[in-house]
Amino acid sequence: MAEQSYQQRKTEMESAAETIVILVFSLTVMRIKNPEFRVQSITVEDLTAAATNSPSFNMKLNAQVSVKNTNFGHFKFQNTTISFDYGGVGVGEAFVGKGRSKARSTKKMNVTVELNSNNIVNNSSLQSDIESGFLALSCHSKLIGKVQLMKLIKKKKSSKMKCDMALNLVTKAVQDI
Numbered sequence: 001m002a003e004q005s006y007q008q009r010k011t012e013m014e015s016a017a018e019t020i021v022i023l024v025f026s027l028t029v030m031r032i033k034n035p036e037f038r039v040q041s042i043t044v045e046d047l048t049a050a051a052t053n054s055p056s057f058n059m060k061l062n063a064q065v066s067v068k069n070t071n072f073g074h075f076k077f078q079n080t081t082i083s084f085d086y087g088g089v090g091v092g093e094a095f096v097g098k099g100r101s102k103a104r105s106t107k108k109m110n111v112t113v114e115l116n117s118n119n120i121v122n123n124s125s126l127q128s129d130i131e132s133g134f135l136a137l138s139c140h141s142k143l144i145g146k147v148q149l150m151k152l153i154k155k156k157k158s159s160k161m162k163c164d165m166a167l168n169l170v171t172k173a174v175q176d177i
Contacts, residue, residue, distance in 0.1 A: 039065055039177060044061055051127050067099070067143065138163065
């Protein structure tokens with residue numbers, strides 16, 4: 001009788017120790033972090049800019065964006081849009097489709113966006129920027145999704161991106177991303 005009681009206590013102590021080890025491991029190593037959503041590179045495909053009486057620009061850009069997941073589980077994200085602005089005014093949007101970034105890896109995607117100055121009304125700095133050969137653009141977005149660890153834990157996570165860049169109108173290249 002005493003032997004059975006001893007075995008039972010030993011089993012309970014082992015399971016308690018295992019639970020503590022798993023808890024410490026999950027709280028330290030398996031901590032769920034926000035993924036990183038970044039613009040890696042941008043290339044200019046087509047560009048027209050005029051600094052005449054009514055300054056305007058029209059361009060097509062190809063951007064490579066990445067979702068870096070540093071977690072030990074995959075990150076499944078929803079559709080999102082990347083908004084491009086000039087002087088606080090929206091000049092174009094790029095669509096990023098839903099997807100999945102594997103555990104501890106980076107998913108790279110290519111998006112195309114057409115930017116134009118149709119929404120910019122009477123902006124005197126647009127003409128001087130076009131004449132100087134540089135356009136200051138910014139882009140921003142929010143990526144929302146879920147990180148899944150060991151098919152048991154699902155946690156909502158999001159990542160915000162804000163990026164400023166200078167577009168060289170002469171060389172048709174994006175600088176200072």
